[in-house]
Amino acid sequence: MSPTLRVAVIGAGRMGADHIQRLHHRISGAEVAAVVDIDEARANAAIAGIEGAVALTDAQAALDSPDVDALLIATPGFLHHDILLKALERDIPILCEKPLTPDAASSWEIVQAEAKLGRKRIQVGFMRRYDAEYAQLRALVAGGELGELLMLHHQHRNPDTPAGFTNEMLINDSVVHEFDAIRFFTNEEITSVQVRLGKATKNAPAGQHDPQHVLIETESGVLADVEIYVNALFGYEVATQASFETGIVSIGNDSGPYVRTAGKWGGNVTPGFEERFGAAYDTEIQAWVDAAAKGELGGPSAWDGYATAACCEAGVEAQRTGQKVAVKLNAKPSLYS
Ligand SMILES: NC(=O)c1ccc[n+]([C@@H]2O[C@H](COP(=O)([O-])OP(=O)(O)OC[C@H]3O[C@@H](n4cnc5c(N)ncnc54)[C@H](O)[C@@H]3O)[C@@H](O)[C@H]2O)c1
Ligand SMILES: O[C@H]1[C@H](O)[C@@H](O)[C@H](O)[C@@H](O)[C@H]1O
Numbered sequence: 001m002s003p004t005l006r007v008a009v010i011g012a013g014r015m016g017a018d019h020i021q022r023l024h025h026r027i028s029g030a031e032v033a034a035v036v037d038i039d040e041a042r043a044n045a046a047i048a049g050i051e052g053a054v055a056l057t058d059a060q061a062a063l064d065s066p067d068v069d070a071l072l073i074a075t076p077g078f079l080h081h082d083i084l085l086k087a088l089e090r091d092i093p094i095l096c097e098k099p100l101t102p103d104a105a106s107s108w109e110i111v112q113a114e115a116k117l118g119r120k121r122i123q124v125g126f127m128r129r130y131d132a133e134y135a136q137l138r139a140l141v142a143g144g145e146l147g148e149l150l151m152l153h154h155q156h157r158n159p160d161t162p163a164g165f166t167n168e169m170l171i172n173d174s175v176v177h178e179f180d181a182i183r184f185f186t187n188e189e190i191t192s193v194q195v196r197l198g199k200a201t202k203n204a205p206a207g208q209h210d211p212q213h214v215l216i217e218t219e220s221g222v223l224a225d226v227e228i229y230v231n232a233l234f235g236y237e238v239a240t241q242a243s244f245e246t247g248i249v250s251i252g253n254d255s256g257p258y259v260r261t262a263g264k265w266g267g268n269v270t271p272g273f274e275e276r277f278g279a280a281y282d283t284e285i286q287a288w289v290d291a292a293a294k295g296e297l298g299g300p301s302a303w304d305g306y307a308t309a310a311c312c313e314a315g316v317e318a319q320r321t322g323q324k325v326a327v328k329l330n331a332k333p334s335l336y337s
Helices: 014-025 040-046 059-064 077-090 104-117 132-143 167-186 278-294 302-321
Strands: 005-010 030-036 054-056 070-073 094-096 122-124 149-157 190-196 212-218 223-229 237-244 248-251 259-261 264-266
Touching: 005 014, 005 059, 005 278, 014 030, 014 040, 014 070, 014 278, 030 040, 030 059, 040 054, 054 059, 059 077, 070 077, 070 278, 077 094, 077 104, 094 278, 104 302, 122 302, 132 167, 132 237, 132 248, 149 167, 167 190, 167 212, 167 223, 167 237, 167 302, 190 302, 212 302
Parallel strands: 005 030, 005 070, 030 054, 070 094, 094 122, 149 223
Antiparallel strands: 149 237, 190 212, 212 223, 237 248, 259 264
């Protein structure tokens, strides 16, 4: 491997394009070697101004290239499984955007393939773990200075959804972050998921019931609830309030400048995840590049991707049946202990 990590980015859509700019301008120790997109014009546009980068339309060409020594996967989730297996065969570092895969069985195949390889090659794009406030809340839970953590209340609000965003994707694409955050804060697995469908907005596309209320339990009995509301129109908001025995902790509240002018007071609402988590994405990708240079990845693992996929599967069943659904996990391979 050359001293500079030569990264192929697969998928140059909203997230991939953002990561390409990040790798090119802000991340040290890495460069964009190739961009792959089935949309050739998009791949070409994404490499504009990046000297030495090539635009490709087939992920296999990047995997076969001797000029590529790492992969950043930012295609839609249902395409991750096949690319991941091929990249594991090449035994190169991989940053895979969430979800690892959209269901537990296919995620488990990835875990098994990596466990067979015997070293961690996959980091999953759960960037919130790299947000300063998320890390602080986890440290408060672990430190115990506020007593035991009892409950978590999560709000996950998006302004709108892209075309093709299904009812299941409220769970698989959005609540998947909350499943990971709850596992991260508590350092426990999630044991059950229930979804309640109440009054719905008329502003959601056909087929989506929005918002939804997701109720979650962890191994020690911490209760968490998530309001997932993906056509909230007003802006982007991802926040958590944690109830401890001796205190309440809130993270993720907009804290920009508070302005009074022209007879009004207030501030700006965060427009989207790029602004809300921009610094976390930078830290996430830099941590991945630094770890890749040392040989073994840390960060959210394929096991975390699998465990959250199992939560999503329970969540989608709960969405359909209205029942509380147990989360079933296979035994954790020693690679992840
Ligand atoms: N971590 C986060 O906060 C975050 C935010 C947004 C998206 N994501 C994840 O990133 C991934 C991409 O999401 P997005 O919003 O950028 O989607 P997008 O639809 O904007 O982009 C996907 C891109 O993949 C390309 N593509 C499709 N099939 C391909 C193939 N076979 N080979 C190569 N390219 C192909 C499309 O042409 C498109 O350019 C998803 O897994 C999504 O869940 C994560
Ligand atoms: O793909 C996006 C992304 O993962 C965002 O971080 C999340 O807030 C959105 O709900 C989801 O649709």
